[in-house]
Amino acid sequence: MNVLELKNYMEDLVMQQMDAVIAANHGVCTCEQCRHDIAAMALTILPARYVVTPRGETYTRIKALEQQFSVDIMMALTEGINTVKKYPHHKETGV
Ligand SMILES: [Zn+2]
Numbered sequence: 001m002n003v004l005e006l007k008n009y010m011e012d013l014v015m016q017q018m019d020a021v022i023a024a025n026h027g028v029c030t031c032e033q034c035r036h037d038i039a040a041m042a043l044t045i046l047p048a049r050y051v052v053t054p055r056g057e058t059y060t061r062i063k064a065l066e067q068q069f070s071v072d073i074m075m076a077l078t079e080g081i082n083t084v085k086k087y088p089h090h091k092e093t094g095v
Pocket residue numbers: 029030031032033034035088090093094
């Protein structure tokens with residue numbers, strides 16, 4: 001029996017695009033806490049895309065979804081970044 005994995009592709013895509021979107025938005029903190037806050041907010045906005053898949057066989061389908069949702073992900077990440085800028089979960093900005 002194969003080892004199956006339940007996976008939200010959207011999570012991978014958000015993490016993949018995060019660095020590029022953060023780089024385009026000056027003044028946002030990039031610490032572990034803020035990055036997770038940004039990802040959490042983006043993933044709350046975006047539709048979940050759960051699939052059951054054998055481990056390691058996700059790449060091709062991720063590529064297809066990446067093209068389909070690229071703009072949505074960018075917008076959701078920007079939204080998350082703006083919220084974290086306004087309401088960081090910690091005092092020091094680290095910028
Ligand atoms: Zn931070």
